[in-house]
Amino acid sequence: MPPPSHVRGEEPKPPTHWPLSIVVFLLFWFLFGAIAMYYSSQVTTRWRNGDVAGAQQASxxxxxxxxxxxxVGLLFWILVIAAGS
Structure with a gap:
């Protein structure tokens, strides 16, 4: 079993931000959430292909x-609530 990445001097895998992307998709603004999910998926793909800089940029x-x-989602919901009052 190889030593952990931090022992070998490699950088750790950047965060994918999947949970936040899903929350944004479901609760705030689905278009931004979908785009964020695309970038989130690219983190792991690029990391596995050895593209550390690409994985960091995708993250x-x-x-x-x-x-x-x-x-944008919060602003939208504030405007909707204010218009309804």
Whole structure:
């Protein structure tokens, strides 16, 4: 069994942000959630292919798209609630 990646001097696998992507898809704004899920899936794919920089970029992109989706979704729901009052 090979030693853990941090012992070999390799960087750890970047986070995929899957749970956040699913929450954004279901609760905030489905388009942003779907795009974030795409980037989340790319993290593991690129990592397995040895593309560390690509995996890190995909992870960062997934997080950014998720945060934008949360912001847009919250703004949308605030406007809907305010319009209904």
């Amino acid at each position: 960062k992109s997934a997080l950014i798209v998720n945060l934008i989706g949360i912001g």
